[in-house]
Amino acid sequence: MRAEQVLSEDVPASPDEVRAFYVDLDNIKTVHPLVVSVRETARTELADGYCQSYRVQDRIPLGPLTLPTSYTAHLRVASVGPVITEARQFPRVRLYGVVSFDAVGAGTRIVERLTIHAPRPLHKMTTREAVKAHIEMLAGIRRHFGG
Numbered sequence: 001m002r003a004e005q006v007l008s009e010d011v012p013a014s015p016d017e018v019r020a021f022y023v024d025l026d027n028i029k030t031v032h033p034l035v036v037s038v039r040e041t042a043r044t045e046l047a048d049g050y051c052q053s054y055r056v057q058d059r060i061p062l063g064p065l066t067l068p069t070s071y072t073a074h075l076r077v078a079s080v081g082p083v084i085t086e087a088r089q090f091p092r093v094r095l096y097g098v099v100s101f102d103a104v105g106a107g108t109r110i111v112e113r114l115t116i117h118a119p120r121p122l123h124k125m126t127t128r129e130a131v132k133a134h135i136e137m138l139a140g141i142r143r144h145f146g147g
Contacts, residue, residue, distance in 0.1 A: 001123040005131050008111045009138035013145040015101040018108040021141060022099065023077050025054050031140025034058040034133045041072070049078040056087070060129065093118045093126055107147070110138055 011018050021027045029035040035058055042053040052075045060067040071089035085097035094117040102109045112134060118126035 001118060001120055003116045003123070003127040005114045005116070005127075005134075006111065007114065007131070007134055007138060008109055009142050010104060010107055010109050010147070011142045011145050012107040012147040015103050015108045018110060018141065018145070019083065019101040021144065022101070022110070023052070023075055023083055025052075025056070025073065025075075027144075028137065031144060032133060032137040033140075034060065034129070036068070046076075046078075049076070051076045091119060091122075093122065095130055107145075110141065112138070 013021075025035075025038040025040075029038050035056060037057045039055045040052065041055050044051045054073045054075075055070060056073050057068065057070045060069055069089060071087055071093075073088075074086045076084040081100075083097075083099045083101075085095075085099060087093075087095040089095075094115075096115040096117075098113045100111045102111065114130070114134065116123075116127050116130055
């Protein structure tokens with residue numbers, strides 16, 4: 001099953017600063033409520049940027065319990081424009097994102113366009129938790145920059 005969500009947050013910093021913070025998953029682990037650890041696994045230089053791969057460990061809330069899980073994450077970071085994200089987790093859970101960083105007033109509006117795929121039994125919970133975590137992550141980025 002598939003779900004699409006658009007999330008946004010205004011951050012009191014320049015688009016270049018916010019984008020640089022976002023594309024470094026070591027930073028994201030400080031603001032994403034589910035991420036426990038991040039390890040770089042590969043980097044490929046491209047003509048107009050790079051593609052960075054990570055192994056990420058999460059903690060997924062499951063009622064009163066927390067389920068540890070790990071997955072691969074890939075970021076395609078062009079020299080300008082949106083950042084393309086992909087996370088692949090067992091069993092057949094995929095989260096794709098197109099993330100833009102637009103100047104607004106004295107800061108930046110981050111817009112995440114997310115597409116979430118998950119098997120039917122996991123779809124509702126996966127979508128709910130992913131959206132909730134990304135809303136908190138974006139708010140954490142705003143707070144990081146003093147907002």
